[in-house]
Amino acid sequence: MKPIRAIEGRAIPLGLKNIDTDVIIPAHYLKTITRKGLGRGAFETIRAQPGNIFDDPEYKGANILIAGDNFGCGSSREHAAWALNDLGLDAVIAPSFSDIFSGNAFKNGILTVVLPQAAVDRLLEVAKTDPISIDLEHQTVTTPFQDRFTFEIDPFRKHCLLNGLDEVGMTLAQGALISGFEAKMAAERPWL
Amino acid sequence: MARSAAMTAKPRTLYEKIWDAHVVERRDDGTCLIYIDRHLVHEVTSPQAFEALRLAGRTLRRPDLTLAVPDHNLPTTARVDAAGQRLPIADVESAGQLATLEKNVADFGVPYIDAVAAEQGIVHVVGPEQGFSLPGTTIVCGDSHTACHGGLGALAFGIGTSEIEHVMATQTLLLSPSKTMEIRVEGPLGPGVTPKDVILHVIGVIGAAGGTGYVIEYTGNVFREMSIEGRLTVSNMSIEAGARAGLIAPDEKTFAYVQGRPMAPTGEAWEQALAWWKTLPTDAGARYDKVVLIDAADIAPCLTWGTSPEDVVPITGVVPDPASFADPSKQVAAQKSLDYMGLTPGTRMEDVPVEHVFIGSCTNSRIEDLRAAADVARGRKVAPNVRQALIVPGSGLVKRQAEAEGLDRIFIDAGFEWREPGCSMCLAMNPDKVPAGERCASTSNRNFVGRQGPGSRTHLVSPAMAAAAAVTGHLVDVRTLEPVG
Numbered sequence: 016m017k018p019i020r021a022i023e024g025r026a027i028p029l030g031l032k033n034i035d036t037d038v039i040i041p042a043h044y045l046k047t048i049t050r051k052g053l054g055r056g057a058f059e060t061i062r063a064q065p066g067n068i069f070d071d072p073e074y075k076g077a078n079i080l081i082a083g084d085n086f087g088c089g090s091s092r093e094h095a096a097w098a099l100n101d102l103g104l105d106a107v108i109a110p111s112f113s114d115i116f117s118g119n120a121f122k123n124g125i126l127t128v129v130l131p132q133a134a135v136d137r138l139l140e141v142a143k144t145d146p147i148s149i150d151l152e153h154q155t156v157t158t159p160f161q162d163r164f165t166f167e168i169d170p171f172r173k174h175c176l177l178n179g180l181d182e183v184g185m186t187l188a189q190g191a192l193i194s195g196f197e198a199k200m201a202a203e204r205p206w207l
Numbered sequence: 208m209a210r211s212a213a214m215t216a217k218p219r220t221l222y223e224k225i226w227d228a229h230v231v232e233r234r235d236d237g238t239c240l241i242y243i244d245r246h247l248v249h250e251v252t253s254p255q256a257f258e259a260l261r262l263a264g265r266t267l268r269r270p271d272l273t274l275a276v277p278d279h280n281l282p283t284t285a286r287v288d289a290a291g292q293r294l295p296i297a298d299v300e301s302a303g304q305l306a307t308l309e310k311n312v313a314d315f316g317v318p319y320i321d322a323v324a325a326e327q328g329i330v331h332v333v334g335p336e337q338g339f340s341l342p343g344t345t346i347v348c349g350d351s352h353t354a355c356h357g358g359l360g361a362l363a364f365g366i367g368t369s370e371i372e373h374v375m376a377t378q379t380l381l382l383s384p385s386k387t388m389e390i391r392v393e394g395p396l397g398p399g400v401t402p403k404d405v406i407l408h409v410i411g412v413i414g415a416a417g418g419t420g421y422v423i424e425y426t427g428n429v430f431r432e433m434s435i436e437g438r439l440t441v442s443n444m445s446i447e448a449g450a451r452a453g454l455i456a457p458d459e460k461t462f463a464y465v466q467g468r469p470m471a472p473t474g475e476a477w478e479q480a481l482a483w484w485k486t487l488p489t490d491a492g493a494r495y496d497k498v499v500l501i502d503a504a505d506i507a508p509c510l511t512w513g514t515s516p517e518d519v520v521p522i523t524g525v526v527p528d529p530a531s532f533a534d535p536s537k538q539v540a541a542q543k544s545l546d547y548m549g550l551t552p553g554t555r556m557e558d559v560p561v562e563h564v565f566i567g568s569c570t571n572s573r574i575e576d577l578r579a580a581a582d583v584a585r586g587r588k589v590a591p592n593v594r595q596a597l598i599v600p601g602s603g604l605v606k607r608q609a610e611a612e613g614l615d616r617i618f619i620d621a622g623f624e625w626r627e628p629g630c631s632m633c634l635a636m637n638p639d640k641v642p643a644g645e646r647c648a649s650t651s652n653r654n655f656v657g658r659q660g661p662g663s664r665t666h667l668v669s670p671a672m673a674a675a676a677a678v679t680g681h682l683v684d685v686r687t688l689e690p691v692g
């Protein structure tokens with residue numbers, strides 16, 4: 016995964032509460048053989064509505080999503096995170112996230128930023144016209160209008176995201192340890 | 208090894224010995240980075256893992272410890288035409304998933320048994336058959352019935368797609384140790400009682416969630432005296448009791464089964480392996496977290512009546528009354544099961560007619576299973592009310608062996624269909640399905656709602672009982688069939 020330090024860009028001011036994983040990616044898209052391409056099914060029910068925010072030219076190329084409480088509630092499908100990746104989203108800002116979605120997002124290099132509702136409301140307003148900046152290292156969200164909000168993040172997850180480490184990446188970082196084990200096995204259990 | 212050291216060491220279970228032998232790193236919180244010796248791959252759960260490697264520019268750390276074979280999606284009808292050309296697969300999504308596997312194994316250099324190879328078969332039949340699965344190894348596959356390989360004394364369990372990717376890239380998994388459960392079955396098994404009946408009985412006793420959080424070790428004379436095929440059947444269904452893995456201590460039978468298989472060690476390596484395998488059985492005095500004792504004499508030929516593998520009754524029994532269960536939530540579940548299954552409390556199980564019979568799956572598709580079914584089918588005819596009776600060998604090699612023994616003729620003469628190897632009617636991912644509202648006596652492992660097709664009704668049974676149902680047209684006690692001829 017690519018390391019995340021600063022995420023800057025336009026944000027989609029969705030703002031809705033309780034966006035569940037069925038809304039993010041409906042079940043009939045789970046038959047796929049890839050993690051790619053799920054963007055076409057992402058937010059399908061919302062996008063079926065004319066003039067919806069996801070297809071608004073104003074937000075074309077946006078890489079941040081701003082939502083309401085309890086984003087990602089519902090099923091455990093990792094396809095939800097894959098779908099956001101496929102839409103080009105690098106971060107979601109919301110007052111709260113479901114635990115499972117939050118973990119899946121983390122595994123897929125998507126930063127989930129938790130801010131108080133008042134801060135989210137201000138960002139929803141700014142996002143209509145201007146870009147937003149997220150600085151993971153300093154744990155801040157800023158706007159061109161001198162807004163500056165700080166957020167909390169688990170130190171372990173921060174470390175992983177800053178260094179672009181997924182679980183596979185972290186274990187790969189222990190390659191020497193694994194090689195050592197393999198050398199020992201080659202001597203002790205050569206039939207394997 | 209110094210005898211004194213062995214005697215002073217803390218006694219360990221088979222599970223603990225295999226676990227300890229695979230710890231790459233032990234962390235402060237008790238989780239361990241565990242080395243994976245063998246990784247089996249099939250077409251359904253691997254595509255996203257391969258894709259993740261591709262996107263990250265990663266490779267397989269040990270393709271030489273990996274083996275791929277298609278099984279879930281493959282139709283069990285003829286795969287080549289009269290001219291030997293491969294026939295296309297009609298279902299577009301299935302064909303796509305199979306083609307993806309072929310591309311992935313080529314791109315990543317994974318050893319592959321293709322759909323028309325003689326060695327092709329269900330991944331859990333192929334692993335032991337090829338000598339890929341060995342005692343004392345850690346074996347994973349993106350399939351919950353990986354527990355099967357525990358019948359050889361291997362620590363084998365199913366994993367998800369993210370874990371598949373992790374194993375492909377690192378040949379390890381980050382795991383917390385499981386609790387251990389001993390299920391000891393002692394005593395003589397009655398006539399007509401097969402390994403399938405033993406494991407169904409066990410699941411009926413401990414429940415479908417009884418093994419959650421545990422690795423089960425099956426001990427006692429019943430398992431010592433059981434064939435390797437039977438042990439694979441038992442261990443296979445550990446997951447239906449909620450246990451991620453099952454284990455049966457490797458012994459002389461195990462070694463005889465493994466020796467000479469294509470991927471098994473030979474020569475000096477064989478001797479070294481053998482010496483280590485013999486150290487694996489649980490030490491005297493080792494403690495399990497839980498022990499379950501079962502009297503073999505209590506086990507009858509049995510089957511399921513509901514939609515959970517724990518819904519087990521002897522074939523001589525009746526459909527239970529939901530009110531007979533103490534647990535109110537089980538009463539509700541039982542009523543829902545009976546509604547789905549179209550059964551009335553008090554009906555004798557032997558009076559229930561079946562329209563379908565399926566003999567196959569990773570649980571019961573080995574040569575011994577086909578012999579047991581053929582013994583019943585020989586000289587008889589499939590009953591007129593049975594619309595379809597399928598025999599699906601677990602692998603091409605099982606099929607070939609059965610044909611060499613003339614079993615195919617017995618089945619065909621009796622009116623069974625003799626098919627190509629694959630997962631078939633176990634899971635309704637390929638054309639073999641049970642139609643809605645119809646009933647199947649099946650040697651597979653899951654009787655879940657819709658498992659064999661939307662609305663399908665499944666009764667899990669042994670191969671002999673399935674064959675007996677086919678020739679009588681109803682669920683029946685195989686012990687009561689009159690001899691033929």
